[in-house]
Each structure stands twice: as C-alpha cells, then as structure tokens.
Amino acid sequence: MDQDAVRALYDEQLRREARPDGPGATVERVGDVVRQTGPAHAWNGVLWSRLEAHTADRAIREQLEHYTALGLGFEWKHYDHDGPADLAARLAAAGLTAEEPETLLVAETGGVGTAARPPEGVELHPVTDPAGVELVARVHAEAFGTDASDLRRRMLDRLAAHPGTTAAVVALAGGRPVSSARLELTPGTAFAGLWGGGTVPGWRGRGVYRALVAHRARIAAEQGYRYLQVDATGMSRPILERLGFVRLATTTPYVHTPGR
Template identity: 65%
Template sequence: MRTDDVRDLYDRAMREHARPEGPGVEVERAGPLVRQVGGPDDWNGIVWSDPELNAEGADAAIRAQIGHYTALGHGEFEWKLYSHDRPADLGDRLRAAGFAPEPPETLLVAPVEALTSLPGAGLPEGVVLRPVTDAAGAELMALAHERAFGTDAGRLRHQVLTRLERAPDDFVALVAMADGEPVSSARMELYPGTAFAGLWGGGTVAEWRGRGLYRALVAHRAAVAAERGYRYLQVDATDMSAPILTRLGFTALGTTTPYVYRPAG
C-alpha cells in the first residue's frame, strides 16, 4: 500500500468530496473549506481545507466559520485538522481564534482483504454478536459504550437510531453479549461511491479486555466491507487503540486533531 497515494485518495473522497455522516445533515462547500452542518445532536464542523490555503485566507475562513455556526445557535462545532493541512501553523491560528484542541488521533488505513481472516479472530467462549437493528439494540450498544468509556452515550444513541431509521444499508452496528449483558460494541460506516469504510467504537468493558473481542469485531466488520466491495478500512484511532490496530496491519497516514469552538456564555 503506497501511503501517499492512499492519503491523497482519502483526502479527495472522504474530505473534499465528503458525504453527509447521516440523514438530516448537509455537506457544504464554503470557499476554501468543506463543512458539515446538522442539528445540535449531529456532528458539526470543518472536514477539509484547500491545500493552497495561506495565512490570510485561513484567518478569514476561521472568522467566517465562527460566524456561521454561531448564527445557527450550536453550542459547539469542530475544525478537524489533519497533520498535513496547510498553512503549517493552522493549529496555532485556530487556538488564537478561541478553538480548544482535544487529544489527537492517528488516521489509520488497511486493505480490507488483509483483515478478513485475522489469526485468532474468533469470539471468546460464551460471547455472541448481536446485530443492532432496532431501538432495543441501540440501547444495548449505548450501555456497552457507557460501561466501556465512562461517558454519556446520548449522542451515540441518537446517531444510531437515526441511521437505522433513515439509512440502514450504509451502516453496520454490533453488540457483543455475554450472559445476557453487553460487553462490547462497534459500528462501521459505509461510504458508497468511495473505496473506504470507516470503523468506529470498539469499546470493551474492563473485565473483558485482553480476550480478543476487539480483534474479532475488526475481522467481522472487514468481512462485511469485503462483501460490499470496499477496498480499505479507515479508523481515527486513539492512543489506546492505535497500537492494537497497527499490530493488526493498519498503516498510519498522519494524525488528526479536533479543534473545538464553544461560544462564550
């Protein structure tokens, strides 16, 4: 896999020509930027900036986006900054404008075919995978997420229910069940017309970590992606999951840092 070529393909297909993450949101071209705009429970933010963006243009674009999202009344929005974006000091300019950086993630990609038959990817004894197809499944998924990460899953619950209602064919969600309890969950976004499928989630409750659930969920989703004709799996990986995914065969294309703007008051 030629890293530079795949990064260029990713930038064109997934950022410059991004599709809405889900029903009820829109992707708009705003001068040198591409942004997603939705409701307060949707992800709102900048997904791409022109590689030729200079310092003066960056400052103007930042001011324009603050004005745009503030006028919509959103409590926050995000500028998704990649390590190869320009100008080189764009992160400094975002901070100066009031954006707060959150922990960076590693952009990882792997060929689907390399992940469909991972060694040791079987489910642990006593664990079954339940496809999430209804509200009850979404509730189990949210519960697994909250137990794994210790954070509120309200936004996840909203996103899963919306996807199931309006665009179920481009979305795969799973809950791993043990003794009737959700112990892990994961989802996959399919992006029709591109070579990419995106992996999200993969959180496992503490007592079930280290037993191969993460690997099993990756392999299962890779098999589904292969059946649907996708070439690559993509992940925005945390520091916790990046080493695991690298061992499974993923390659880093760079990093991405969420810069979040929250209006004062």
C-alpha cells in the first residue's frame, strides 16, 4: 500500500469533501475549514482544515463563535499531519480539551481475513430495528463506560432516513448482548468505516471482536469498497494490525463544551 497516496485520498474523500453523516446535519466549507453542524445529539465539529500560522487562530476563533452561537458543543478532529505544526497547541490555548488520541488505520478490503467466525455459543445478528439499536447502546455503555444516549439517537435517525448506509451487528451469547459494531458506507468513496467495535468485560480476548471485523469486511467487499478505515484505540490497534491494517495518522479529538 502506498500510504501517502491513501492518506491523501482519505483526506480528500472523507474530510475535505465530506458528506453529512446523518439527517438534520449539514457540511460546509468556510474559508479553509470544513465543518459539520447538526442537532445537539449529532456529531458537530471540524472535519478538515488547511491552515497556516497566520490564519489558524482566527479560524479557531470563528469555529468557537459559530458553535457557541448555536449552543452546541463541538469537536475539532485534529490529525498529526495537519498544519500548522503547532495547531494542537493553538487549539488547547483557545480552550479546547484534548481527549485520548486514536490511530487512523487502513487496510485493503481484500487483504483482511474474512474467515473468522464467532466463538462457540455466540451468534451475530444484524441490527434492523429500534430493538437492535437498543442492544447496541447497551453494549456501548457497558464496554466503554460512557452514556450511549446520543449514539442511540444517531443510529435511530440513520436507520429511519438512510437504512442502507449503516450495517450494525450485535453479538449475542445466550441471548445477552456481549459485543457490537457498526459499518458505515459512504457512497462515492473508496472507504468503508469500522466504528464502535466494543466487547463487554468477560468476553474480551475470545475472538468476538475479530469476528465482527471479518463480518463487516465481507459486507464492505460485497459492496465494492476498496478500503476499510478505523479510528483505533490502544485496545483494538494490536488486533487490527495483526489483521493487516496499517497506520495513516494519529488523530486527537479536541472538544469544546458550551459554557466552558
């Protein structure tokens, strides 16, 4: 894989030319910044920027003013190849808070093993209705220890408006949801996104996550997507690298909450 070429394609298709990721959201380019604005439960933030030292502070201030005027929190999704070199420090100085960095990993769909199956006693079920969404939200809350209310609403929105663009799956063991994940398909691009893969404590290390990756890779291949991309945590990165994923960048969410 030519990692520089794939990184440039990723930046073009999923950042600079990004499309709204759900109903009620809009993506616009304002100067040298591309941002998404939507309802409070949607993802709001900066997807891409092309800034220089003399333009960065003004651009950051303009995004703060934009989202603050709407009463929205937002995320500036910073990649380590974005300019200027001190952009992260400028975001922090403006009052945005850095969360845990993640690694942008990419693999060619045909190069990811798709034969992995879930361990004995575990069945994979597609998520096609609100009851399935509720199972995903339960896994998310237990696996990551975070509130899943916004995720639940976003999934319900997309299920109603664009049912063919998200392929979510939940793993059940004895009827209990123990793992879940999403595959987001972006028409007109080369990339299918792996999101939200999480397994509850007690079921980790048994091959469930690997089976969910294989399941989604099969779907992406059937739909004609060349690449799989994922923002990997430190927990999932080693598994994905063993499956053939390679690093394109480190990405850090810089977040701003209204009133802070």
